[in-house]
Amino acid sequence: MTPLRLTWVQPEDLLGHELQQALQDGREPSAIAARWQSAGGPPAPLRAGASTQRASRYLRLLAEDLLDELADLPSSLAESEPTELSKIKALCRNWPAHPTHPAQPAGSRAAGAMGVPPLERSREWERVGADGTLSAPVGATSGGLGAGPPASGRGGLREETPPTPAAHLPRLEAAWLGRAVGCLLGKPVEKLSLTAIRQLARSTGNWPLTTWFTARGVPPELLAAHPWNRRSAPTSLAENIDGMPEDDDLNYPLLNLLLLARHGRHFTTTDVATLWLDELPAGRTFTAERIAYRNLLTGIDPPHTARHRNPFREWIGALIRADVHGWTNPGDPAAAAEQAHRDATLTHTTNGVYAAIYIAATIAQAASVGSTGTHDIHHCVRTGLQVVPPDSRLAKAINHALRLTAETRDFDTIVDELHTAYADHHWVHAIPNTALITAALTHADGDFTASICRAVSGGWDTDSNGATAGSIAGLLTGSPDALPDRWTAPLKNRLATSIADFNGIGFDALAHLTLRETPHP
Incomplete structure (x- = not known):
């Protein structure tokens, strides 16, 4: 029986993604990365949601431990990149003001x-x-x-009036x-490289892109090298669209x-x-x-x-x-x-x-x-x-x-x-x-x-x-x-x-x- 390889949850894959995330958000993950690599841990998949091979039990447990260790690392960007709304507003000096027109009371909608x-x-x-x-x-x-009720605001480029329901x-x-x-336009080329998207569109005279992608007229060798998104092509190429x-x-x-x-x-x-x-x-x-x-x-x-x-x-x-x-x-x-x-x-x-x-x-x-x-x-x-x-x-x-x-x-x-x-x-x-x-x-x-x-x-x-x-x-x-x-x-x-x-x-x-x-x- 083929084992289920659920995407986006495998610990050994998450660890590779978290190491990359740490590099981007101001943490220093090099020591943890070295431990993972020395244990034989794989890098994160580049495009797929899961790697093809299940890691050993040891690597999976190690990945979970290292994920927790990475979470505890301090970030040099913490002050400039908060998540709490009050802190975001404090950094945004021109946070938009709520409009001053009277709002409709609850229940009158x-x-x-x-x-x-x-x-x-x-x-x-x-x-x-x-x-x-x-x-x-x-x-x-x-x-x-x-x-x-309208809240106080601290900025805004100009106040706009909400439209009437009819408008x-x-x-x-x-x-x-x-x-x-x-x-729908983007579905058949999701996960494809920029080169692949350009070549597929150009092969049918659709570049710069102006309409739906189509398989009609695409050379077989090009499709073999850059196949459409497997799940989406049957419902999103021009010749296949039948509703959303x-x-x-x-x-x-x-x-x-x-x-x-x-x-x-x-x-x-x-x-x-x-x-x-x-x-x-x-x-x-x-x-x-x-x-x-x-x-x-x-x-x-x-x-x-x-x-x-x-x-x-x-x-x-x-x-x-x-x-x-x-x-x-x-x-x-x-x-x-x-x-x-x-x-x-x-x-x-x-x-x-x-x-x-x-x-x-x-x-x-x-x-x-x-x-x-x-x-x-x-x-x-x-x-x-x-x-x-x-x-x-x-x-x-x-x-x-x-x-x-x-x-x-x-x-x-x-x-x-x-x-x-x-x-x-x-x-x-x-x-x-x-x-x-x-x-x-x-x-x-x-x-x-x-x-x-x-x-x-x-x-x-x-x-x-x-x-x-x-x-x-x-x-x-x-x-x-x-x-x-x-x-x-x-x-x-x-x-x-x-x-x-x-x-x-x-x-x-x-x-x-x-x-x-x-x-x-």
């Missing part, structure tokens, strides 16, 4: 604005049918989802669609809709954990999320779930969960960042958290009135940067990307520069991927097609980068009708998922559900 009495809603939320329609509520709860609804649908399109297949980049926004519906805007990190245990299949988690899930099952409480033997705590997983926090706080990037922080700290620390709050704040700004139009992507990104500690590695990476896009016309040159600068980072790490997302959006001036194609063509975590770029650029278009049909038609307004009862839901229905969790003045 966007749901009421759409003709659904807010008190007539189930704690289990609406049931979503296989055809993507919403069924009637089956219970009642107040939800308690209204925005709290926000089409933008939400465009954001959901954009997220799905960008994700399941992906964690869409599963987490669905979970966060449930989170807001069940626990309200003031949810806790423990609420996130409880929801995951109730609704998220363990096999649908990866990297930091899988480690945190395992930690929960062994009795470890948040936020220690993010730290215990978790070398992926600065990877991209928290970033891909940030969109709903931005979508449901239009014009209030501070609130979006605070929500994203409570979500992210279940699984991530420092720069992994910063990536999530940066994206949430950027999206909240993009969702405000006055942010439609390609020129405003630059303002949105500057707003997002206000919630990132200025001396952190992520802030430096984002600023590096912004300098490159301001100075360099050719996007391939920008990508090459980024890959050179972050060659020592894993392809799923938040720092290089966030820099690439920023470069793609700003170099494209927020144009939808250009944004998602640049994000995917830059490599690394292609489906996640495409999804985030698509969400932001889609939101900025203002309407699903503004998205080209060649991107949206193949999705057939249908999303596959294993989350709750969402399987088969349409993106128009998701926009309505998101609007219900959005306060309005």
Whole structure:
């Protein structure tokens, strides 16, 4: 019988990743690395989630001991890269102010604005049918989802007004669609090298990238050298697309809709954990999320779930969960960042958290009135940067990307520069991927097609980068009708998922559900 080799949890693999993480976050791991190497310990897999061979019992026990020793090493970056929200705010002198317009009181919600009495809603939320329609509520709860009183703020580039429900609804649908399109575009080339992506696209005349990847016309010898992503190609190449297949980049926004519906805007990190245990299949988690899930099952409480033997705590997983926090706080990037922080700290620390709050704040700004139009992507990104500690590695990476896009016309040159600068980072790490997302959006001036194609063509975590770029650029278009049909038609307004009862839901229905969790003045 072939043994099960579960990815992202094998101690001998985690140790190699943690040694690399220590080098990046200001610890000195050389003595521990020498002990591991002298014992015959393997390096971390470069791209796969697990090494092919199981290590000996001795090496596995040694790896666990060394993981704990690495956790105790002091970091020279501790002061400039905190995880606690209060310390992050103390470093961010221009942390955005909460808007001064009156917030809607708890219980008076966007749901009421759409003709659904807010008190007539189930704690289990609406049931979503296989055809993507919403069924009637089956219970009642107040939800308690209204925005709290305005908090004091210390900065902000300018205050924006949240849109009316009628204005926000089409933008939400465009954001959901954009997220799905960008994700699907990147799926067949996930895990592939930058060279492989360029060669595959060029072989079909699709470079610079402007449309879906296809296997039609690719020379067999090129496919043999650079095969498509094995799991994704059957549902994501142009000739195979039939609706939006399941992906964690869409599963987490669905979970966060449930989170807001069940626990309200003031949810806790423990609420996130409880929801995951109730609704998220363990096999649908990866990297930091899988480690945190395992930690929960062994009795470890948040936020220690993010730290215990978790070398992926600065990877991209928290970033891909940030969109709903931005979508449901239009014009209030501070609130979006605070929500994203409570979500992210279940699984991530420092720069992994910063990536999530940066994206949430950027999206909240993009969702405000006055942010439609390609020129405003630059303002949105500057707003997002206000919630990132200025001396952190992520802030430096984002600023590096912004300098490159301001100075360099050719996007391939920008990508090459980024890959050179972050060659020592894993392809799923938040720092290089966030820099690439920023470069793609700003170099494209927020144009939808250009944004998602640049994000995917830059490599690394292609489906996640495409999804985030698509969400932001889609939101900025203002309407699903503004998205080209060649991107949206193949999705057939249908999303596959294993989350709750969402399987088969349409993106128009998701926009309505998101609007219900959005306060309005």
